Each structure stands twice: as C-alpha cells, then as structure tokens.
Amino acid sequence: MSNSTVNLLPLLIVIGVLVLFVVSGLRYKSREASDYGVTGRYTGRIGGGAAIASNWMSAASFLGMAGLLYLHGYFALAYVIGWTGGYVLLLVLMAGQIRRFGKYTAPDFVGDRYESGLARLISAVISIAISVIYCVAQFKGIGMVFGWLFGTGYLPGLLLGAAVVISYVVISGMLGVAKNQQLQYFVIIVSFIVPLMFMAHKLGYFWLLPQFGYGEAISDLSQEFNILFAAPFAGGSLFQWTALCFTLMVGTAGLPHVLSRFYIVPNIREARWSVVWGLFFIALIYWSAPAYAVFARLLEARAGIPFTLATAAPAADLVVITMAERGGLPGWVVGILAAGAVSAAFATVAGLLMTGAASFSHDIYYRLINPRASEARKMTIAKGTTLALAALVLAIAVKPAAMIAEITAVAFALAGNTIFPVFLLGIWWGRANRHGAIAGMLTGIVITFAAPLFGGAFPLVATLLPITSSALIGAPLVIAVIIVVSLCTPPPSVEIRRFLAEQVHGHLD
Amino acid sequence: MKHKHDAYDVNLFRPKKGYMRGEVVVILVVLFGWGAATFGFQWLIWLAAETPHGCSLLTRFSFFNLPFHFWFTGQLLPLWFIILCVIFNIYIDRLTEHHSRRRDRSYE
Numbered sequence: 324m325s326n327s328t329v330n331l332l333p334l335l336i337v338i339g340v341l342v343l344f345v346v347s348g349l350r351y352k353s354r355e356a357s358d359y360g361v362t363g364r365y366t367g368r369i370g371g372g373a374a375i376a377s378n379w380m381s382a383a384s385f386l387g388m389a390g391l392l393y394l395h396g397y398f399a400l401a402y403v404i405g406w407t408g409g410y411v412l413l414l415v416l417m418a419g420q421i422r423r424f425g426k427y428t429a430p431d432f433v434g435d436r437y438e439s440g441l442a443r444l445i446s447a448v449i450s451i452a453i454s455v456i457y458c459v460a461q462f463k464g465i466g467m468v469f470g471w472l473f474g475t476g477y478l479p480g481l482l483l484g485a486a487v488v489i490s491y492v493v494i495s496g497m498l499g500v501a502k503n504q505q506l507q508y509f510v511i512i513v514s515f516i517v518p519l520m521f522m523a524h525k526l527g528y529f530w531l532l533p534q535f536g537y538g539e540a541i542s543d544l545s546q547e548f549n550i551l552f553a554a555p556f557a558g559g560s561l562f563q564w565t566a567l568c569f570t571l572m573v574g575t576a577g578l579p580h581v582l583s584r585f586y587i588v589p590n591i592r593e594a595r596w597s598v599v600w601g602l603f604f605i606a607l608i609y610w611s612a613p614a615y616a617v618f619a620r621l622l623e624a625r626a627g628i629p630f631t632l633a634t635a636a637p638a639a640d641l642v643v644i645t646m647a648e649r650g651g652l653p654g655w656v657v658g659i660l661a662a663g664a665v666s667a668a669f670a671t672v673a674g675l676l677m678t679g680a681a682s683f684s685h686d687i688y689y690r691l692i693n694p695r696a697s698e699a700r701k702m703t704i705a706k707g708t709t710l711a712l713a714a715l716v717l718a719i720a721v722k723p724a725a726m727i728a729e730i731t732a733v734a735f736a737l738a739g740n741t742i743f744p745v746f747l748l749g750i751w752w753g754r755a756n757r758h759g760a761i762a763g764m765l766t767g768i769v770i771t772f773a774a775p776l777f778g779g780a781f782p783l784v785a786t787l788l789p790i791t792s793s794a795l796i797g798a799p800l801v802i803a804v805i806i807v808v809s810l811c812t813p814p815p816s817v818e819i820r821r822f823l824a825e826q827v828h829g830h831l832d
Numbered sequence: 833m834k835h836k837h838d839a840y841d842v843n844l845f846r847p848k849k850g851y852m853r854g855e856v857v858v859i860l861v862v863l864f865g866w867g868a869a870t871f872g873f874q875w876l877i878w879l880a881a882e883t884p885h886g887c888s889l890l891t892r893f894s895f896f897n898l899p900f901h902f903w904f905t906g907q908l909l910p911l912w913f914i915i916l917c918v919i920f921n922i923y924i925d926r927l928t929e930h931h932s933r934r935r936d937r938s939y940e
Binding site for chain 1: 840842866885891896903
C-alpha cells in the first residue's frame, strides 16, 4: 500500500524506542561498572537465552519471514525450520568444542587450527562478505519501513533510514552504549505478539494464543476463496524445500556472528542451556509469523484484491505492517510493530557492521598487513571500515535483488558452504589440513555464486544450486573436497593434532 | 613414531574411548532425530501426495485447528528442536559430571 502522508504516531513510537535503547544502554553501562567484581555480568540461562534471541532477530525474522509465507505459503516454512533447526547443529557439533579451542573470531579459529595465514585471510573475507550481504537485507527492511513511516516510498526511505541507522551506530559507539539485549528482545517479542493478538481478536479467531488461532483462517481461506495456503508443494518442489531448509540450517551453524557467542563464554554449561532458552524465544516469534501471512491473505481476499506473485511481491516484505494497517488496527499498535521491526534491523546492522569491521582490522590489517599496529590504530581502522562497509551496503541496497529473507538466505548459503565445513572438519577430523581448508573454502565460494555465474550457460547449475539454497549439494561437496585434498597433502603439525586430541576432545580423560 | 601419531587421531566416526565416545553417541542420536523429523516428514508428504500440490490425507486431517502437515512442520518441529537440545544438554551434563568425578576434579 502506498500512501503519501507521514504516519506521525508510529514515527514517534519508533523514535521513542530508539532513544530508550540509548538511554538504557548508558544506564546499563554505568551499573555494570559499579557492580563489577560483585555480581559480574551474570545474567543466568534465561537472560543468556534472551541475548541469543535478540542477537538473532533481524528484519529477516521480523518482516521477511512473514512476507515469504504470504507469497509462498507452506513452502516458506522452510525458513521457520531452517532457522530453528540450525541451532541443534550448532549446539551438538560446535558450541562446546569451539569454547575449548579458546579463540575469539571465526578467522582466528580457521587461521590457528589450519596454521595458515592464507586460510585466515580467506575466512576473514568470507566473514566480511557475509556481514555485507546480511546487512543489505536489513537495509532493505529499514528502507521499506522508513519509506512507509514518512510516506515517501522506498528510495528516500532507504537514504533517510540509512542516515539514521549509521548515526545510531556511531552515537552508540561514541557514547560506549552497552547493548541491553534482554530489553531489546522484550521490545521485539511484545511488538510482534501484541498486534497479532489484536488482529486475531478483530477477525474473530482465538486471540489469546494467535499461534494456534490462525488455523481456522487457513480453512476459511480455502473454503471461501479456494486459496491453498497450506498445500505442501504449491510454492516449490520437495527438492527445493529440502535444499533451502538444509542450507539455512548449516548456515546457522556457520555464521560468524552466531558462532562468536561461544568462543569465550565463562561457563559452557550455562551457555549450552541458554541455547535452549534462546531457541524457545526465537520459536515464539516463528510460531507466530505464519499468522501474519494468513491474516494478510484473508484480509486481501475479503477486500477483493486479486493475488498474483508478480503484483504482490514488491510490497510483500512490508506485509506485517500493511496487514495491521489494512485490518484497521489503532495507530499505536501499528506503531509498535514498526518499532519492533526497526529495533530488530538496527541491532543487527550495528552488530554485523562491527563484526565485519573487526574482521578487517584484526584478522586482515593487524595479522597480515601491519602486525605492529597499536590498539588506537586498529580502532581507527575499524571505525573507518564500519563506515566503508555501510556505504557499500547502501549502494547495493538501492536496487535490492530479492525479498529480505531471500537476500539473507544467500549469506546463510555462503556460511554453510565455507565456514561450516571448515569448522566441522576442523573440530572433528584431525587430519584436515590447510590445503584442504583453502581448497574447500574456495570451492564453497564458487558454489555459492554458481547460479548467477554459470546458471545462464548451464541451466542445470541453477536448478541444482539455487542461489538461496546451494548448500544441500554444496556443503557435502566442499567437505569431500577438503577430505580429498587433505589426504593428498601432508598432515597438519603434531602440535595442533595433539591440541585437538588432548584439549578439545580429551579434556576430561 | 607412527604409533604416537595415532594417539592424536581425531575422527567423528572413530571416537576415542572415554568422554568423546559418550559425546559422539549422543550427537549421532540427536542428529538422527533432527534429520528424520525434518527431512523424513517432508519425504512422507511427498510419498503420500495425491495431487500435484501435494494434498493428501496428511493435509486434510486437521490438528490443533491446523492442517496436520502444517501443524507438524510449523509448530511441532521447532518444539522438537528445543526438546532435542534439552535431551542433549541433560546427557552432556551427566556425562561431564561422571568424567569429572572419575578424575576427581570439580565440574568445569
């Protein structure tokens, strides 16, 4: 829906929430400093879970997932499953072991495990690329929400939103605002669930638990309008569903900013249990997302608006907000939805730009270009890189190529084709060596971008390795490459194999 | 020398005795539950499909207000993942305590 007026009440609520984050972050910081040494930073398992969930929630979860469900129905549940099931892989295969490795970043792990500067460089470049792709999706969400808030449309909204998010990152950095992730999660969950309850109530469905209440709306859709929202293969084939779901799962277990939670946790037992809580908090949102999509389809069908993929797709990423507007919810309810979307996107952008910049300043500049750089010099480089990355992201986001969740999925495919295999074998197979890792990561990069690169000349490539879902075939292929190349070249040094056997896998024997 | 190197052999499918063996057993069990429920169920929908869109007994049968397959994928699977993580954590907690006690060392 395009309108040309400023949505004043929602705008004020969005500004209010952003100010709240900065102010509470400042209070959080001073409290932390005064409590230091008495209680430390102990937040417990539930608090840790809320931190994991708020770190995870982005515009892709808040806006993109409902948008794709709205377009593709059951098929898009692959996103719901992929982005929850990935945590199982992360927990059972990686969390405890990378903690026992004791590194700080993904490139650090790769560089030290495989004893290679080149492997470190490649994984740092991959980390930065993942941050950039992921941020492009966030910027698309920010652009659409700001375009809606100011009634200007996408491009002015993007420029305005980008200016606000970059100032937010810079001001937070200058003031040293600590991230209050528990508060952030609270804002996101309330702003996602409360409007949904309003909507379910208004439509006459079971509103106390709209996660179940929307079921009747699915049958109403098929009975009144013959819309097969739930048909399993209406949106994609079994192969497409499986490939997408698997890609998102291995990508989750290979995303540098998700892995980074586990490198230096003080207590791995607490960290493992906080994954359970984190997954629960994430699932609360994901159980609800289909309801937005179903209600949106129902409201449109009742208003007599015809639905075709081509006409619906451009606005689909904003469907969470437009549905609430179309449903006639009060302005303040729509406002808290917009505020939730903006906080999810802002927090993710802040985290990813900093991760990407740290990868450059620490893993590339400090480790490879200027090992004698002072801390102050590294900081300057990191700040400059943050702005450079933001500019790059903005330039790509001017013409977004796909839906928010689809752009994000490309970042997951890249992580699943490169970082995941290198970590998996690095932890679980002592014989994997630097040659294997380098060959594997390069293969993974080519596989990830095979569809746009070779898809035109070889349609089979585009069918087997879709840009959003290449890891079902890609990850096993990369693992095979690492194994074959490692076996053809000398084994890694005795030191690292001994460390792996005694410290990582034999710490209690 | 060869023998000494073998002592440092790390392989998911040939775990060393002790903690790692117990850990690998639970990892493989959890991964089986993860894969079978996620991909096995989609395969089942495909097998049961009666129309090109995949409608079948599984999709007509309603459960918790939702078509059964939609409920299974959209609501049960995320819950199942949480359950798998709980099972894994309880098992690893007990395994770690067992080995710590054997080594006479406090829990890490």
